[in-house]
Amino acid sequence: MDSLLVYGSYGYTGRLIAREAVSRGGTPVLAGRDERALTRQATDLGVEKRVFDLEGDVAANIEAFDAVLNCAGPFVKTAEPLVDACLETGTDYLDITGEFQVFERLRHRDEAAKNAGVTLLPGVGFEVVPSDCLAAFLHERVPSASTLTLGVKGNGPLSRGTARTFVDQLGTSGVVRRNDRLLEVPLAFDTREVDFGDGPEHTVTVPWPDVVTAAHSTGIPSIEVYAAVPSVAPHGMAAVDSLGWLLERRPVKDALERVVDATVDGPSERELATDTATVWGQVIDEATGERASARVRTPNPYALTTTAAVSAATRLLGESGETRDRVPRGFQTPASALGSEFLLALPGTERELLTAPNTSNEPEATALESDD
Ligand SMILES: NC(=O)c1ccc[n+]([C@@H]2O[C@H](COP(=O)([O-])OP(=O)(O)OC[C@H]3O[C@@H](n4cnc5c(N)ncnc54)[C@H](OP(=O)(O)O)[C@@H]3O)[C@@H](O)[C@H]2O)c1
Structure with missing residues (x-):
């Protein structure tokens, strides 16, 4: 999972997700705006970190990655700056939001995402x-x-x-x-x-x-x-x-x-x-x-969110063979991107x-x- 950036990795759920990704053998890069929290977490898990907030040049901070997994909520405040940057850099976007307003807003970015060759996959947690x-x-x-x-x-x-x-x-x-x-x-x-x-x-x-x-x-x-x-x-x-x-x-x-x-x-x-x-x-x-x-x-629900988010990111990044080609571009839901049986694999x-x-x-x- 070398090409995954986990944003908001030192929050309660982000910590579970980062730990799970590393325990599966991945090396996600951890990110957020609190340098001390990130340094401690990155040292504990033996992975790299990136410190940036969502008001500055987000694109410059994510362009090296294939996918961003956003764990920083409330997502009404964090999803759009990251999605804007993902569309600019051709980076896939996942998050663990459960806020229906966020899904509705990202649904309207479908065409822009398809044009950019990007998958927008919000809601890879217990919701939904x-x-x-x-x-x-x-x-x-x-x-x-x-x-x-x-x-x-x-x-x-x-x-x-x-x-x-x-x-x-x-x-x-x-x-x-x-x-x-x-x-x-x-x-x-x-x-x-x-x-x-x-x-x-x-x-x-x-x-x-x-x-x-x-x-x-x-x-x-x-x-x-x-x-x-x-x-x-x-x-x-x-x-x-x-x-x-x-x-x-x-x-x-x-x-x-x-x-x-x-x-x-x-x-x-x-x-x-x-x-x-x-x-x-x-x-x-x-x-x-x-x-x-x-x-x-x-x-x-938090345990399910942890395994679902890491599995969804793994599927998107295509580390289990040819699956990446089968995850469609544009706005997706867990079932439209990964199929109705995705849950039972968790x-x-x-x-x-x-x-x-x-x-x-x-x-x-x-x-x-x-x-x-
Ligand atoms: N879909 C689901 O079923 C599901 C499951 C679990 C959690 N969630 C959602 O996930 C979110 C996080 O939950 P949590 O339990 O991990 O919360 P938490 O412990 O409070 O952590 C929140 C994280 O988000 C960051 N953050 C918040 N606002 C930010 C902003 N404007 N810019 C940059 N970073 C920001 C925080 O960083 P700072 O400390 O720097 O503010 C922190 O790293 C919540 O919205 C929760 O509802 C959804």
């Missing part, structure tokens, strides 16, 4: 690898599907960066896709019961990026994403929504970020090794009633087909498919 691969897998079963519904359930603590990104997005509303258009909706505007494997659980709509990414990978025109929450949470989320005017204010966000910095640490090594997450999905052809549903189980993942055409429409567990 499992859900995107699941959406593509279900779409392969019902190619005429008109609706996609996804449900996500993750356990375990957040990292500081994820919590800060969450604070950064407070005051923005929810989003769903209807008839191929993104619609702004209140947070938690709809609820439903989803069976993640232990019986029905309460879920609410969340502004997850699949409303952009799954539309790209499958072409399905109507998409909603739900997340498992305790049954009191919708009231809390509705309160957050009604306080949007307040939460958009910088002093309020700054105060919340200070609370996050003082209290949020990220999963421990034990939690990384033992937590799990589940993503459920269903596609329906509303005209014929044909449907398919399935669940995927993954390790802890350790600790499994997929369970619940309902498929020509079977009962009632959920019914069938063989577990897994690479493990």
